[in-house]
């Protein structure tokens with residue numbers, strides 16, 4: 466796992482965006498895994514600048530969202546279908562037909578989950594999966610005790626997750642209780658993982674994910690099993706990392722073939 470400690474939240478977005486830009490330049494039809502929530506917004510902003518300035522072209526890029534609420538109408542402003550469209554598809558100029566979100570309104574939810582897994586396989590798998598982490602260590606909506614072997618399925622949101630996400634809704638009761646989420650095994654199959662976290666509230670989860678034991682009590686610790694996982698955090702989110710100085714030293718001494726220091730990179 467590579468841990469990068471950035472100067473601030475915007476810098477987190479810039480560094481992570483450089484990884485994605487690299488993947489899209491190498492393969493214009495790259496398959497991206499998209500996260501929602503606040504953490505990846507700086508990445509999407511940075512990529513949108515690249516697109517506006519003509520440095521990046523997302524028109525052939527395919528994408529799969531990590532998760533979706535169950536029971537929110539597609540057109541609800543907080544459905545991940547709407548969020549992905551607003552924050553990613555439109556600003557990056559993606560083709561909406563190439564961007565998929567699990568169907569949380571399906572009558573047959575297990576069938577919708579199986580269909581989602583099939584679509585990812587048919588696309589050849591995900592090249593780069595963007596991730597955030599919840600304060601309780603969840604990735605996607607794989608809440609604590611999720612199996613490392615899990616695939617896309619229905620999950621019950623932890624009360625803490627519902628409380629954290631209440632900021633997006635008019636009242637806490639409006640936050641759905643269930644979701645569909647890619648499983649931990651689904652996420653681990655992506656060829657590259659890029660997780661971003663900003664702020665002191667994430668410091669404990671980040672430390673448990675990077676330096677704690679491999680445990681389903683911290684689903685983010687599954688990243689320790691992945692051969693190409695990068696964690697980009699700001700100083701506040703890194704504040705409980707024991708080996709912070711080592712991560713800084715490592716980043717400063719990256720060999721040239723491992724560098725990606727700018728969205729132009």
Ligand code: F6R
Pocket residue numbers: 499500501502503504505531532596597598599603604605606
């Ligand atoms: C969102 C997702 C979640 C969030 C996590 C952090 O698609 O899968 O795991 O990444 O809840 O959310 P924020 O970034 O809002 O703190």
